[in-house]
Amino acid sequence: xxxxxxxxxxxxxxxxxxxxxxxxxxxxxxxxxxxxxxxxxxxxxxxxxxxxxxxxxxxxxxxxxxxxxxxxxxxxxxxxxxxxxxxxxxxxxxxxxxxxxxxxxxxxxxxxxxxxxxxxxxxxxxxxxxxxxxxxxxxxxxxxxxxxxxxxxxxxxxxxxxxxxxxxxxxxxxxxxxxxxxxxxxxxxxxxxxxxxxxxxxxxxxxxxxxxxxxxxxxxxxxxxxxxxxxxxxxxxxxxxxxxxxxxxxxxxxxxxxxxxxxxxxxxxxxxxxxxxxxxxxxxxxxxxxxxxxxxxxxxxxxxxxxxxxxxxxxxxxxxxxxxxxxxxxxxxxxx
Amino acid sequence: xxxxxxxxxxxxxxxxxxxxxxxxxxxxxxxxxxxxxxxxxxxxxxxxxxxxxxxxxxxxxxxxxxxxxxxxxxxxxxxxxxxxxxxxxxxxxxxxxxxxxxxxxxxxxxxxxxxxxxxxxxxxxxxxxxxxxxxxxxxxxxxxxxxxxxxxxxxxxxxxxxxxxxxxxxxxxxxxxxxxxxxxxxxxxxxxxxxxxxxxxxxxxxxxxxxxxxxxxxxxxxxxxxxxxxxxxxxxxxxxxxxxxxxxxxxxxxxxxxxxxxxxxxxxxxxxxxxxxxxxxxx
Numbered sequence: 001x002x003x004x005x006x007x008x009x010x011x012x013x014x015x016x017x018x019x020x021x022x023x024x025x026x027x028x029x030x031x032x033x034x035x036x037x038x039x040x041x042x043x044x045x046x047x048x049x050x051x052x053x054x055x056x057x058x059x060x061x062x063x064x065x066x067x068x069x070x071x072x073x074x075x076x077x078x079x080x081x082x083x084x085x086x087x088x089x090x091x092x093x094x095x096x097x098x099x100x101x102x103x104x105x106x107x108x109x110x111x112x113x114x115x116x117x118x119x120x121x122x123x124x125x126x127x128x129x130x131x132x133x134x135x136x137x138x139x140x141x142x143x144x145x146x147x148x149x150x151x152x153x154x155x156x157x158x159x160x161x162x163x164x165x166x167x168x169x170x171x172x173x174x175x176x177x178x179x180x181x182x183x184x185x186x187x188x189x190x191x192x193x194x195x196x197x198x199x200x201x202x203x204x205x206x207x208x209x210x211x212x213x214x215x216x217x218x219x220x221x222x223x224x225x226x227x228x229x230x231x232x233x234x235x236x237x238x239x240x241x242x243x244x245x246x247x248x249x250x251x252x253x254x255x256x257x258x259x260x261x262x263x264x265x266x267x268x269x270x271x272x273x274x275x276x277x278x279x280x281x282x283x284x285x286x287x288x289x290x291x292x293x294x295x296x297x298x299x300x301x302x303x304x305x306x307x308x309x310x311x312x313x314x315x316x317x318x319x320x321x322x323x324x325x326x327x328x329x330x331x332x333x334x335x336x
Numbered sequence: 337x338x339x340x341x342x343x344x345x346x347x348x349x350x351x352x353x354x355x356x357x358x359x360x361x362x363x364x365x366x367x368x369x370x371x372x373x374x375x376x377x378x379x380x381x382x383x384x385x386x387x388x389x390x391x392x393x394x395x396x397x398x399x400x401x402x403x404x405x406x407x408x409x410x411x412x413x414x415x416x417x418x419x420x421x422x423x424x425x426x427x428x429x430x431x432x433x434x435x436x437x438x439x440x441x442x443x444x445x446x447x448x449x450x451x452x453x454x455x456x457x458x459x460x461x462x463x464x465x466x467x468x469x470x471x472x473x474x475x476x477x478x479x480x481x482x483x484x485x486x487x488x489x490x491x492x493x494x495x496x497x498x499x500x501x502x503x504x505x506x507x508x509x510x511x512x513x514x515x516x517x518x519x520x521x522x523x524x525x526x527x528x529x530x531x532x533x534x535x536x537x538x539x540x541x542x543x544x545x546x547x548x549x550x551x552x553x554x555x556x557x558x559x560x561x562x563x564x565x566x567x568x569x570x571x572x573x574x575x576x577x578x579x580x581x582x583x584x585x586x587x588x589x590x591x592x593x594x595x596x597x598x599x600x601x602x603x604x605x606x607x608x609x610x611x612x613x614x615x616x617x618x619x
Contacts, residue, residue, distance in 0.1 A: 013459065020460035025472075032475050143604035144597060145552050147559075151575065151593050159582055274465035278556050282579070292468050293560055296475050304472065312463040 010323065014316045021312040022074070022305075026067050029301050037083070057083065057302075070305070079309075080302035084295070089306035093288065097310065098181035099169055100280070100287035104273045106184070106203055107210035111272070112265070114211065115218025122219070123226045123249055134219065141216035146275045150209035150282045157205055165202045167284035174198055206283040210275050214268050221264055225257035232256075259329060266322025270315040352609040355602035362599060366418040373412035374398050377569040381407035386585045402587040404577055410591055413569035417592065420570050421599065423481070424554045428488040429547035435489060436496025437539050443497065444504025445527045454497060461494045470553055474562045484557060488550050495549075496542055503535045541611035548603030555596055571596050 037053050054060050057080075058069055073080060079089035122134040141149075158166035165171070170183060176195055178186050184203070187195040229235060230253050238252045239245075277289030284290070288307055295303040365372060375398070384407040390400045401410040443454040470487050477483035507513060508531065516526045551571075558572025559579075571592040578589025 013456075016456065017459045017463050020456070021463050024460065024464075028472060028476060032472075033478070139605075139608075140601060143548070143601050143608075145549075145600070147552060147556055148593070148597055148600065151579070151589065152597070154579070154582065155586065155590065155593070159586055270462075274467065277465050277467040278559070281560060289465070289468070292465075293471060296468075296471050299475075308464065308468060308472075311465045311468065315463045315465075 010320065014320060017316055018309070018312055022071065022309055023067070025305050025308045026070065027063065029304050030063055030066075032299060032301075057081070070302075074309070079306040082295075082300055082303045084298040084300045084303070089302050092291070092303065093306045093310055095181055096286065096288045096291050098183075099285065100273070100276050100289060102182060102184050103203060103207055103210070103276055103280070103285065103287060104269070107207040107272055108214070108265075108269055110207055110211035111214035111218060114215035115222065118215070118219035119222035119226060120249060120254075122223045123230065123253075124245065126227075134223075138216040138219045141212050142220065144213070146209045146213055146272075147278050147282065149212045150206065150279055153205045153209055154282075163201075164204045166205065169199070169202050169286050170195075171198050171202075202283075202285070206276075206279045206285055209279055209282075210272050214265070214272055217268060218261055218265060222257065222261045225260055226253050229253040229257040259326075262329065263322065263326055266318065266325070269322075270318050273311070273314055273318070351605045352613075355605040355609070358598050358602045359606070362418050362595075363422065365415050366422050369412075369415040369419060373409070373415045374400070375409035375412045377408065377412040377416040379408065383407065386581075386588075388585075389587050389591075401591050402585070404574070404585065404588045405581055408569075410574070410588060413574055414571070414592055414595055416569040417571045417574065418595070420481070420568065421551045421554060421596075424484060424488070425547035425550045425603070428485045428550040428553075429543055431485065431489045432492045432546055432550075433496055433539065433543045436493035437500045437535075437542075439493065440497035440500030441504050441527060441531065441535070444501035445508055445531055446523070447505075451501070454501070458494045458497055461491070464491075466491050467556060470557060471560060471562060474557060479562055484554055487557075488553050491553075492546060492549065495546065496539070499538060499542060500535055503538050504531050507531050507534050537611060541607040544603050544607035544610060548600040548607075551596065551599055551603070 037050055037057065037059060051060070058066055061069070070080060077090060079093070081087070082089050082092055085092065118134050118138060122131045125131045125134075154166050157164045174195060176187075176192065180186055184196065184199050187193075187199060226249065230249075235248060235252050238248050243252070276287060277292060279285070280287045280289040281293055288310065292304065292307040292311075294300075295307060381403070384396060384399065384403050385405050387399050387403040387407075388395050389402040389410075395402065399409050399411075401414070403409055404413075439454050443451040469491050473487040473490060474483055477486060504527075513526060513530050516530050517523075521529075554570065555572030555575060558570040559576045561573075561576065574592040575589055575596070578585070578587075578592065582589050
């Protein structure tokens with residue numbers, strides 16, 4: 001019963017948060033100077049033309065009225081019409097979401113892989129120069145944000161040793177009709193490895209830029225937890241049984257040391273998704289973030305609202321999932 | 337125990353010295369920019385466009401780090417850019433710290449409604465992608481130095497509020513706070529004289545971190561062309577220009593990038609170092 005109450009409360013605060021985001025975005029962007037309607041009409045349009053178009057987008061009503069009309073639409077899945085492209089916002093946003101999701105998930109996997117390797121190597125090489133080097137490099141990697149790593153990578157792998165593409169998501173010359181916008185997933189399913197290679201070539205740098213700071217955090221925290229676990233009696237016991245150091249670390253210590261890292265990864269994953277906005281811009285990757293910046297520059301109010309709300313939804317869902325995973329994975333909470 | 341402590345101290349000293357050294361250099365460069373800069377940072381010389389740095393063929397005397405596509409001197413622009421970066425770091429960092437730490441302290445010490453309201457607002461703020469939030473705010477406020485500072489404060493106060501709230505809550509539960517309250521000290525006075533000094537090391541560490549973040553936010557906004565003005569010399573603006581011409585003139589990107597990299601790294605290492613130094617457990 002208690003659990004149900006907790007879940008209910010959690011969902012209620014989630015909705016409150018989303019509502020808060022919706023209110024803030026809606027009212028903040030209405031203060032933006034510049035009339036978006038006037039911008040979309042050709043020069044020489046009459047006052048009457050502007051008024052007609054404003055009525056069509058509902059901009060002639062009072063702001064609170066506009067808010068409730070918009071909110072009513074959102075609850076039915078209608079996010080309005082984009083001013084700059086005149087297409088439904090939901091269509092535009094859902095069209096771009098897969099690109100951002102693929103980028104975020106690939107970056108997350110890279111971060112776990114690099115961070116995990118660093119932590120395990122560091123634990124294995126306790127007290128050696130290698131451990132010192134790992135500590136210093138994770139310290140540096142952690143302090144520098146994804147935006148700067150992106151620029152460093154452009155210089156390294158785009159200019160100095162040009163092996164990866166520095167802009168876009170896929171080479172325009174590749175002639176392939178995707179049925180979904182999950183290009184990478186689809187290329188995998190269809191076993192089109194040539195396409196997959198091209199996608200990886202485009203995604204490698206933006207994903208790595210996003211992954212580096214998170215990999216450093218994972219590396220540091222997991223190594224710390226492993227270090228603490230390695231001092232426990234049961235690990236010493238496993239060692240006396242004659243298991244190899246490798247077995248002791250990965251099979252005995254790791255399962256007990258991983259929980260704090262997992263929780264942290266969940267929280268950090270939302271930061272990583274937030275980072276896609278500028279990283280997509282930097283690498284001209286056609287995802288949500290890139291579209292969002294254009295929407296702000298074009299004063300496309302309905303599109304901005306839709307994108308921000310989708311990001312907020314993504315963040316809250318990730319947090320919710322992490323909390324649930326934590327309950328499932330933590331034996332103390334599972335049996336409570 | 338003694339050895340373990342010595343271990344922590346040694347690299348820490350080097351870290352503080354290196355980061356402090358770079359930041360001192362930066363402050364000097366910014367203060368003395370009019371004396372040190374070989375050229376006017378805005379002066380264009382179309383006959384001296386894209387000159388390489390001094391050690392490469394084709395370099396010209398007087399342009400040690402080369403010029404950009406409009407023939408503006410990279411070194412001069414970097415020195416003047418350091419001024420803007422440092423102003424943003426100091427002003428935005430301090431204001432963010434003051435507002436965020438105050439709200440966090442109130443939420444963590446008084447609890448109740450104050451805590452509920454502040455925590456809910458923090459939750460809402462955390463659901464915004466920060467870069468998008470910053471860009472939106474600049475669209476609302478218009479470009480300019482003041483707008484950038486306001487945008488950073490509005491977005492990042494939660495960073496302080498979250499951490500300080502948690503720390504204040506832990507401290508409030510301690511016996512020394514209860515004894516201060518029992519001895520008839522008012523809440524406000526207890527908060528300032530008992531809680532604040534114990535939370536201060538964390539706040540200071542966060543403050544230096546925030547200064548680094550402020551520099552980055554400014555650079556990001558310059559990068560999407562929403563910072564101060566397009567011809568003010570900012571590191572972010574230089575990087576944006578360098579990014580587009582990276583194949584023709586890498587130096588326009590590399591030098592400001594190194595400056596930005598070292599500055600952000602120094603601020604955060606300084607923060608970490610200060611935290612360790614002031615940490616009563618390690619001390």
